[in-house]
Amino acid sequence: MPATFNHTIIASKDRAESARFYRELLEAAEAPSWGLFTNIALGDGVLLQFAEPPVDIQMQHYAFLVDDELFDRAYARLTDWGVVHWADPQMRRPGEINHEHGGRGVYCKDPAGHAVELLTRPYL
Structure with missing residues (x-):
């Protein structure tokens, strides 16, 4: 297996x-x-x-591949919730999404400070 x-x-x-x-x-x-x-x-x-x-939390990165419809709904939730988001992992393009790899992507932080990435097309 x-x-x-x-x-x-x-x-x-x-x-x-x-x-x-x-x-x-x-x-x-x-x-x-x-x-x-x-x-x-x-x-x-x-x-x-x-x-x-019981220790300090180190930031991790979690990426989720989603379809276009879920991306639209999730992005609407982020904006409705007032979650700061970026088009890039360096966090230099606030309030935007990207159109890389033939799809769309967005980055934000979860309540613990981890980086969350949503993307509609895989890198490979």
């Missing part, structure tokens, strides 16, 4: 707030949660597990 991606743990200042942000932004399903984790489910059974570590 080839390797497939199963889950990742995303460090959060408030795991419920972070899970809600991703769930609403990505239109993801709630998933059973246990112990230290608040979970949401993406396609193909991939879990995002949110936890509050």
Whole structure:
């Protein structure tokens, strides 16, 4: 069997707030949660597990490939929520989206300060 991606743990200042942000932004399903984790489910059974570590949180980058319709809805949510966003990962083009790789993309930060990228076309 080839390797497939199963889950990742995303460090959060408030795991419920972070899970809600991703769930609403990505239109993801709630998933059973246990112990230290608040979970949401993406396609193909991939879990995002949110936890509050007892250490300083280092910024990570999470990129999500979405279709054009979800991109439109998610981008509308970001603007409705007043989330600062950029067209580039260097955060030099605020309030814009990009049209790279034959699609569209946008960057923002989640409630814990992680970089989130939404893109409509894969890099490869």
